[in-house]
Amino acid sequence: MTEVRVRYAPSPTGQPHIGNVRTAFFNWLYARNNGGKFIVRMEDTDQERLVEGAYEGIFDALKWLGIDWDEGPDIGGPYSPYMQSERLKIYDANVEVLLNSGHAYKCFCTRDRLTKLRKEQTDSKADIKYDRHCLSLTSTQIKEHINSGDTYVVRYRVPSSEIVVIDDIVRGQVEWNTDFLDDFVLVKSDGYPTYHLANVIDDHAMKISHVLRAEEWLPSTPRHVLLYQSLGYEMPKFGHLPMILGPDRSKLSKRHGATSILEYRDLGYLPSAVINFMVLLGWSIDDHTEIISVEDMVASFDLKRVGKPAAVFDIDKLNWMNGMYIRSLDNNDLLVAVKNVCIDAYKGRGILLDDEILAKITPLIAPRLKNLMDAPEMIEYFFTQEIDMNKDLISTVGMDDEEIYNALFMSRQYFLESSNFNKSILEVDLRDICTRLESSPRKYFGLLRNVLTGKSATPPLFDVIEILGKNVTLLRIDAALDLFKIN
RNA sequence: GCCCCCGUCGUCUAGCGGCCCAGGACAUCGCCCUUUCACGGCGAAGAUCAGGGGUUCGAAUCCCCUCGGGGGUACCA
Numbered sequence: 001m002t003e004v005r006v007r008y009a010p011s012p013t014g015q016p017h018i019g020n021v022r023t024a025f026f027n028w029l030y031a032r033n034n035g036g037k038f039i040v041r042m043e044d045t046d047q048e049r050l051v052e053g054a055y056e057g058i059f060d061a062l063k064w065l066g067i068d069w070d071e072g073p074d075i076g077g078p079y080s081p082y083m084q085s086e087r088l089k090i091y092d093a094n095v096e097v098l099l100n101s102g103h104a105y106k107c108f109c110t111r112d113r114l115t116k117l118r119k120e121q122t123d124s125k126a127d128i129k130y131d132r133h134c135l136s137l138t139s140t141q142i143k144e145h146i147n148s149g150d151t152y153v154v155r156y157r158v159p160s161s162e163i164v165v166i167d168d169i170v171r172g173q174v175e176w177n178t179d180f181l182d183d184f185v186l187v188k189s190d191g192y193p194t195y196h197l198a199n200v201i202d203d204h205a206m207k208i209s210h211v212l213r214a215e216e217w218l219p220s221t222p223r224h225v226l227l228y229q230s231l232g233y234e235m236p237k238f239g240h241l242p243m244i245l246g247p248d249r250s251k252l253s254k255r256h257g258a259t260s261i262l263e264y265r266d267l268g269y270l271p272s273a274v275i276n277f278m279v280l281l282g283w284s285i286d287d288h289t290e291i292i293s294v295e296d297m298v299a300s301f302d303l304k305r306v307g308k309p310a311a312v313f314d315i316d317k318l319n320w321m322n323g324m325y326i327r328s329l330d331n332n333d334l335l336v337a338v339k340n341v342c343i344d345a346y347k348g349r350g351i352l353l354d355d356e357i358l359a360k361i362t363p364l365i366a367p368r369l370k371n372l373m374d375a376p377e378m379i380e381y382f383f384t385q386e387i388d389m390n391k392d393l394i395s396t397v398g399m400d401d402e403e404i405y406n407a408l409f410m411s412r413q414y415f416l417e418s419s420n421f422n423k424s425i426l427e428v429d430l431r432d433i434c435t436r437l438e439s440s441p442r443k444y445f446g447l448l449r450n451v452l453t454g455k456s457a458t459p460p461l462f463d464v465i466e467i468l469g470k471n472v473t474l475l476r477i478d479a480a481l482d483l484f485k486i487n
Numbered sequence: 488g489c490c491c492c493c494g495u496c497g498u499c500u501a502g503c504g505g506c507c508c509a510g511g512a513c514a515u516c517g518c519c520c521u522u523u524c525a526c527g528g529c530g531a532a533g534a535u536c537a538g539g540g541g542u543u544c545g546a547a548u549c550c551c552c553u554c555g556g557g558g559g560u561a562c563c564a
Contacts, residue, residue: 011564046563111562118561125488153562171492180490180560188562195564219491219559240492247498249556280499280512284549287501287512287523307500309558314498317513327526367526427522434522457524 004045005209006034008062008069009199011043012054015260018313019214019244019252022278025214026241028067029279030302036209040072041202042083045192061261065271066294071206079206082196091193093187094201094231095154100368103230104186106152107134108145129182136252137140154187156227164222169210169239170306177223184223196223204233212239212303216251239303242282243310252313267343269318273325277318281311291324303469323370338375345376348434352383358382360467364459382467387454389476391483396456397446403483407437407447412477421470423462430462451480455480 010016015093016024031038035165040062059074064295071077072467081087098104107130114130121128135157137145145152158181162401186197193201228235246256258264264274272294277296280290283306306315335358339387361379369375381387394404411434418429434444445461452473458464465473 009564013564043564049563107562114562122488127489129489131526151562155562174491176490185562190562192562194562199564215492216558216560217564220564221491242493243558245557251558261546277499282499284500286511290512291497309493312498314513317499320513323526365525368524370525431522441522443522449523455523461522478555 003207004034005039005207006030006036006212006476007032007039007041007203007206007208009041009043009202010058011046011049011195011214012058013046013049014051015057015262017259018261018264018278021061021065021067021261022244022281023212024062025065025067025275026283026306027276028069029297030210030212031070032298032301033301035071039077039208040069040082041206042073042085042267043195043198044083044085045188045195045198047085047190057260057262060278063456064262065275069330071264084193084202085463087198088191088193090205091187091198091201095197098156098186098230099113099154101230102157104154104184105135105154106137106142106145107155107183107185108142108150108152109133121281127180127287132183135183143204152190153185153189155183156186156223156224156230158183158226159435164225164462166221166225166238169212169237169303170220170242170308171240174218174221178222178226181222181226190201196220196227200224200227200231200233202238204228204231208261210237210239212241213241215243215384240304242307244281245310245312247314248313249310249312253419256313264318269322270325270329270337270370270372272373273318273322273437276325277321281313281399282307291321319370325364326369326372329366332482333410334366335359337372338362338365341372342376342379344379345373346383351380353383357467361459364463368459376416381455385475387476389451389454389480392456392482393456394447394450394480397443397450399443401484403439403446405481407439407444408451408477408481410437411448412481415473415477416469418470421466421473423460423466426465427462452476459478 006027008027010020010024028038030036034157040056044055054122062069069075070084073082076082094327095104099106109130113133118128118132120126136153136157146234158178160179162178163175166177167172168174183193184196187193202208221238221240225235227233244252246252248256252259258267261274265271274291275294275297276290278294283301285292285296285300285305329337339353339355339358340356346353360380361382365375365378368378395401399406399407411430414429414433418426429446431441431443437444446456449458449461449464450456452461452468453464468476
């Protein structure tokens with residue numbers, strides 16, 4: 001069996017979105033499962049659409065997710081270079097072969113003519129395809145065009161009435177009649193190859209064994225097959241992976257909100273969660289397993305279990321999974337992560353983090369976190385004097401003003417005299433106070449929670465009070481007492 | 488228009504002729520735990536397996552048609 005060599009061939013025309021990356025990941029999994037190679041090749045043949053920073057973004061995304069590559073433009077490899085813009089000579093040589101063998105021809109048609117042609121065909125509901133205007137050019141005519149400086153493209157001459165068949169790894173047998181294909185462009189007028197040409201030549205040159213790409217490539221596969229045949233190259237196996245759709249079932253785009261995978265990083269998602277969520281879009285390990293380690297993915301990845309239908313991206317499930325992974329983080333990792341987002345969020349607001357307090361509160365918020373970004377707001381009251389506490393919020397506990405005042409007053413006395421802010425002692429004592437007040441835990445503890453944190457939902461109250469400490473506790477009780485002072 | 492792919496709960500999916508009047512997960516809704524919110528546990532609801540024809544003793548699973556969705560039809564990838 002020949003070595004498995006698969007590739008991820010992004011073009012640096014934008015930030016990779018979850019669909020691109022999922023495709024990359026499936027390739028990676030397949031390589032790792034088979035002890036093969038995972039190659040990154042940059043398809044930068046569209047000089048007009050290059051986006052600054054896109055190249056870096058692609059590698060940042062892979063690195064963030066822990067997807068490593070064996071060969072690539074940055075690290076080289078036995079089939080360098082891995083940037084298509086640096087492989088122009090290789091394409092030229094192949095084009096020469098195609099031109100000489102009559103499989104390709106030069107086309108001098110202007111874009112205007114092509115646009116007009118297409119419009120006519122659309123209007124008359126005819127097939128939209130190139131009319132082979134330049135196929136019949138004589139060598140003298142071609143010379144004339146070239147002498148007068150006309151630019152040209154090279155087109156592939158599609159044979160008529162042939163049936164092209166592939167045995168797709170995920171879709172099974174798919175066939176096309178070449179009569180429905182038009183003479184596609186191989187080389188653009190700027191001398192750069194099109195995707196069709198470059199990808200076939202490079203996949204062959206780099207000994208790619210399996211072409212695993214998104215389903216949107218399926219329609220152009222017959223062109224590639226034809227090229228392999230004309231060039232006399234052995235064909236790789238094809239596998240067209242299901243696409244990932246937006247909630248409206250259309251191809252993922254900017255309209256669908258966060259589209260770049262890196263945005264998920266910035267939004268507080270863990271790479272492990274994103275990976276796990278992503279792998280389940282179009283693949284499953286069995287009928288019930290949802291949380292899967294990367295090791296297990298590698299060990300059990302099988303193209304046979306890749307599904308055919310496109311998958312809709314469901315942010316709810318990602319959120320749930322993110323929570324699962326946050327909870328599975330060990331204390332210290334979570335602490336570091338939370339600290340980082342807090343530093344960021346508090347920057348410029350004069351809020352100072354206290355490492356000791358942070359270390360105590362982090363384990364308590366872990367089960368409450370679906371996203372790292374939720375943390376700063378959730379624990380802000382530990383680090384700032386100005387909490388969002390007001391009469392309306394306090395009153396939601398269901399006690400009238402007098403009851404509130406009395407409860408706070410009694411609490412104040414207790415806290416003032418208390419010398420041991422330990423949660424178990426606090427719990428015993430405060431429950432006792434609650435009884436003496438003839439209140440209910442729900443009301444009384446709710447009151448204290450509101451007053452001490454400015455929030456109606458927090459980690460367990462006694463933990464919170466212990467961490468807050470005597471000073472802050474008294475300060476906040478006093479502030480609340482002021483609000484309910486009987487005039 | 489034409490070509491190609493796809494079609495199981497709202498969503499991700501299991502299923503590859505009898506184990507399925509369809510299993511798991513997210514979301515939803517209850518209940519339990521409980522000082523709140525979560526987590527966790529338990530449970531409910533939710534899919535005439537897109538529809539219609541076949542084949543078969545038997546079909547979500549095989550075949551055909553229809554419908555629906557998506558993708559492609561660029562000197563973009």
